[in-house]
Amino acid sequence: MSGHVMASGAVQKKKIPSPILGMLLFVFTEIMFFSGLISAYFVIRSRSNFWVPPEGVRLPVLSTAFNTFALFLSGVLLYYAYRLFDMKGKREKALFYMFISFLLGSFFVGFQGFEWVRLFAYGMTLKSNIFSSVFYLLIGSHAAHALSGALAILFVWKGFRRKYQKDVMIALMMFWFMVVGIWPVLYGLLYF
Amino acid sequence: MSHDHHEQSFFSKYLFSTDHKVIAMQYLFTGMFMALIGGFFAYGFRMQLAFPGIEVPGLGLVTPNLYNELVTNHGSIMIFWVAMPVLIAAFGNYLIPLMIGCDDMVFPRLNRLSYQIFLISAIVLIASFFVPGGGFSGAWTSYPPLSAQAKYNLTPLGAPMWLTAVALEFVAFLLGGINFITTLMNSRAPGMKMWDIPIVLWMIVIASIVFMASAGPLIAGAVMLLFDQIYHIGFFNPNKGGDPILWQHLFWFFGHPEVYVVLLPAMGIVAEVITVFARKKLFGYKTILYTTIATGTLSFFVWAHHQFVAGIDPRMANVFTITTILISIPVTEMCFAYIATLFGGSIELRTPMLFALAFLAEFLIGGVTGIFLGSSGSDIYFHDTYFVLAHFHYTFVPIAIISVFAGIYYWFPKMFGRHMNETLGKIHFWGTVIPFNLIFLPLFFLGLAGQHRRIYSYENFPELAKPYLQDLRILATVSLIVMLSFQVVFLFNFFYSIFKGKKAEKNPWRANTLEWAAASPPPHGNFPELPQVYRPPYEYSVPGRELDYWPQNEKA
Ligand SMILES: [Cu+2]
Numbered sequence: 001m002s003g004h005v006m007a008s009g010a011v012q013k014k015k016i017p018s019p020i021l022g023m024l025l026f027v028f029t030e031i032m033f034f035s036g037l038i039s040a041y042f043v044i045r046s047r048s049n050f051w052v053p054p055e056g057v058r059l060p061v062l063s064t065a066f067n068t069f070a071l072f073l074s075g076v077l078l079y080y081a082y083r084l085f086d087m088k089g090k091r092e093k094a095l096f097y098m099f100i101s102f103l104l105g106s107f108f109v110g111f112q113g114f115e116w117v118r119l120f121a122y123g124m125t126l127k128s129n130i131f132s133s134v135f136y137l138l139i140g141s142h143a144a145h146a147l148s149g150a151l152a153i154l155f156v157w158k159g160f161r162r163k164y165q166k167d168v169m170i171a172l173m174m175f176w177f178m179v180v181g182i183w184p185v186l187y188g189l190l191y192f
Numbered sequence: 193m194s195h196d197h198h199e200q201s202f203f204s205k206y207l208f209s210t211d212h213k214v215i216a217m218q219y220l221f222t223g224m225f226m227a228l229i230g231g232f233f234a235y236g237f238r239m240q241l242a243f244p245g246i247e248v249p250g251l252g253l254v255t256p257n258l259y260n261e262l263v264t265n266h267g268s269i270m271i272f273w274v275a276m277p278v279l280i281a282a283f284g285n286y287l288i289p290l291m292i293g294c295d296d297m298v299f300p301r302l303n304r305l306s307y308q309i310f311l312i313s314a315i316v317l318i319a320s321f322f323v324p325g326g327g328f329s330g331a332w333t334s335y336p337p338l339s340a341q342a343k344y345n346l347t348p349l350g351a352p353m354w355l356t357a358v359a360l361e362f363v364a365f366l367l368g369g370i371n372f373i374t375t376l377m378n379s380r381a382p383g384m385k386m387w388d389i390p391i392v393l394w395m396i397v398i399a400s401i402v403f404m405a406s407a408g409p410l411i412a413g414a415v416m417l418l419f420d421q422i423y424h425i426g427f428f429n430p431n432k433g434g435d436p437i438l439w440q441h442l443f444w445f446f447g448h449p450e451v452y453v454v455l456l457p458a459m460g461i462v463a464e465v466i467t468v469f470a471r472k473k474l475f476g477y478k479t480i481l482y483t484t485i486a487t488g489t490l491s492f493f494v495w496a497h498h499q500f501v502a503g504i505d506p507r508m509a510n511v512f513t514i515t516t517i518l519i520s521i522p523v524t525e526m527c528f529a530y531i532a533t534l535f536g537g538s539i540e541l542r543t544p545m546l547f548a549l550a551f552l553a554e555f556l557i558g559g560v561t562g563i564f565l566g567s568s569g570s571d572i573y574f575h576d577t578y579f580v581l582a583h584f585h586y587t588f589v590p591i592a593i594i595s596v597f598a599g600i601y602y603w604f605p606k607m608f609g610r611h612m613n614e615t616l617g618k619i620h621f622w623g624t625v626i627p628f629n630l631i632f633l634p635l636f637f638l639g640l641a642g643q644h645r646r647i648y649s650y651e652n653f654p655e656l657a658k659p660y661l662q663d664l665r666i667l668a669t670v671s672l673i674v675m676l677s678f679q680v681v682f683l684f685n686f687f688y689s690i691f692k693g694k695k696a697e698k699n700p701w702r703a704n705t706l707e708w709a710a711a712s713p714p715p716h717g718n719f720p721e722l723p724q725v726y727r728p729p730y731e732y733s734v735p736g737r738e739l740d741y742w743p744q745n746e747k748a
Pocket residue numbers: 447448494495497498
């Protein structure tokens with residue numbers, strides 16, 4: 001065999017770093033997953049002549065709008081932290097904003113859980129009617145992603161206190177922006 | 193195995209290894225084991241169809257419930273636990289790093305996790321055969337309301353376990369897919385440009401992309417179906433405001449692309465084999481690549497041909513008829529390119545080549561009969577008959593069985609450093625391919641005679657219980673038993689050759705691709721020094737060159 005290794009090393013020049021490409025593919029499948037759910041929503045809604053929450057229940061539209069803002073802010077702060085990491089001497093500040101982003105993300109999930117408890121108390125459960133089933137399915141799927149995303153921010157944050165890795169930060173942002181970006185769609189479809 | 197970089201215990205080497213070759217072998221052996229179960233199940237229900245009510249040797253009386261369980265899990269196993277793990281995961285894991293000339297996958301631990309999840313999924317599935325009520329019996333397509341309510345399918349535990357197993361299996365292949373695509377993009381040997389990538393790797397990677405794009409909606413559907421099964425929600429129950437057809441759309445949005453997910457790697461394996469054994473350059477490399485991409489893309493727009501009878505707006509049925517007929521164009525083009533590759537080559541009929549040629553011939557029959565089913569007009573007559581069954585077995589058996597044998601016979605010397613016995617290989621070839629046709633050709637005729645698929649015993653249907661129809665059923669069953677028995681030849685040859693086969697050199701087939709530049713079998717880390725690529729993969733019989741092959745890594 002006549003193997004030759006380039007002077008630059010064994011690996012080719014990468015166009016997209018592996019963690020980012022891997023996450024891009026993962027986010028792509030997640031978007032397809034949510035597309036499946038959303039098309040299920042449209043199919044079920046179109047054949048249901050009775051598409052409202054159970055009697056006596058009103059969805060918390062306003063407080064959820066506030067919660068939406070918290071999630072959105074969390075996304076913005078994560079991006080802000082990313083920009084700060086690139087600047088000299090802004091490491092501590094970046095870590096601080098990243099942590100706030102985590103707190104806001106967890107607040108979003110916690111607040112939603114609190115709303116669910118109230119909805120349950122008013123008698124809107126998974127089985128009340130097809131609307132509430134679809135509601136909990138879609139919002140619940142998103143909440144599961146938001147929870148794992150928030151935990152991922154915390155986990156990565158802990159790692160960054162030792163050493164910052166730009167690729168990991170970009171991958172994290174891609175996942176979190178997906179969570180943030182899908183939310184308004186679900187909010188619009190299910191709360192109005 | 194030759195020396196390793198560091199000493200590993202048996203446990204960490206074979207069970208918790210992150211080496212792509214070990215993971216590939218784990219997938220291969222698990223897939224082979226599952227294939228034995230799937231084959232045994234087919235034997236069980238075919239015996240019942242040919243000889244209704246007999247005590248099946250080795251299985252006992254096949255009751256209606258058992259019959260449904262066998263049919264359901266035969267289909268599920270062969271697609272999700274044989275075709276997927278062997279074609280994509282085993283060959284993908286083995287070939288990608290070796291053929292692009294790197295030492296391992298980009299995410300080795302993710303790769304190990306992928307196999308572990310896959311193994312759990314297989315265990316959950318097998319466990320489901322032993323729970324009260326038995327394994328799931330609502331067909332591998334799992335249509336509600338049959339699949340959604342235990343009072344219909346009579347498998348209160350088997351159904352959710354089956355669904356869980358399928359979902360886990362999907363997660364395993366999503367992780368695998370991320371790895372495959374990223375590795376192919378980022379770890380190629382220096383000098384290997386886009387057009388220097390062997391076609392089998394393109395096909396595996398494009399199949400992975402198709403899988404990842406189509407799996408999401410089915411996972412969403414699986415979550416909904418699981419809720420229906422366990423909490424009786426009613427996403428697919430019209431009485432509760434749900435829609436049973438919705439499942440069919442979510443399932444087939446995945447299910448039809450899935451055909452191409454397994455077809456493409458099979459096509460790729462065949463491309464590698466025919467170029468080597470015809471000693472010719474692959475005809476139309478770029479054409480094949482573009483038709484692959486076209487096939488992958490089109491495969492997302494054909495799914496509703498499965499709803500022609502279940503209920504779909506006739507205008508939409510026309511659209512899906514057109515897309516379905518359209519998709520045969522790129523696939524046909526691919527087959528023509530392969531035949532053109534063979535044309536004028538110095539063909540050497542070794543076992544891998546025989547299987548590769550059989551793949552082309554048999555798959556052609558599968559493809560042509562598909563046209564009748566893709567056209568909504570004729571499909572209404574053929575729907576749910578044995579014609580459909582014979583059609584898709586003429587696609588899936590070449591894909592999951594014949595091409596896999598081509599691949600195993602071809603890469604065996606690389607995998608284990610020894611040769612398989614050629615005579616036994618040829619016996620195995622004829623013992624597989626002839627009975628295969630004798631199983632499924634009769635089933636085409638039975639389908640044309642109106643024989644419906646999901647019937648346990650035809651004795652109660654006077655029109656279908658005619659003796660000449662029963663004779664065809666017996667012919668199919670006997671042929672199946674013959675085909676299964678010939679697999680013993682393969683298993684013997686395979687395991688005997690691992691230990692006692694003739695020693696293989698580095699490049700016994702005089703092939704060009706990079707895996708043949710590594711030792712046979714390749715050690716941990718694959719190459720002593722990572723190769724450099726100087727030319728495309730199919731430079732065979734180049735005029736003016738003394739040797740009839742020209743390895744990709746050879747400088748001049
Ligand atoms: Cu189809």
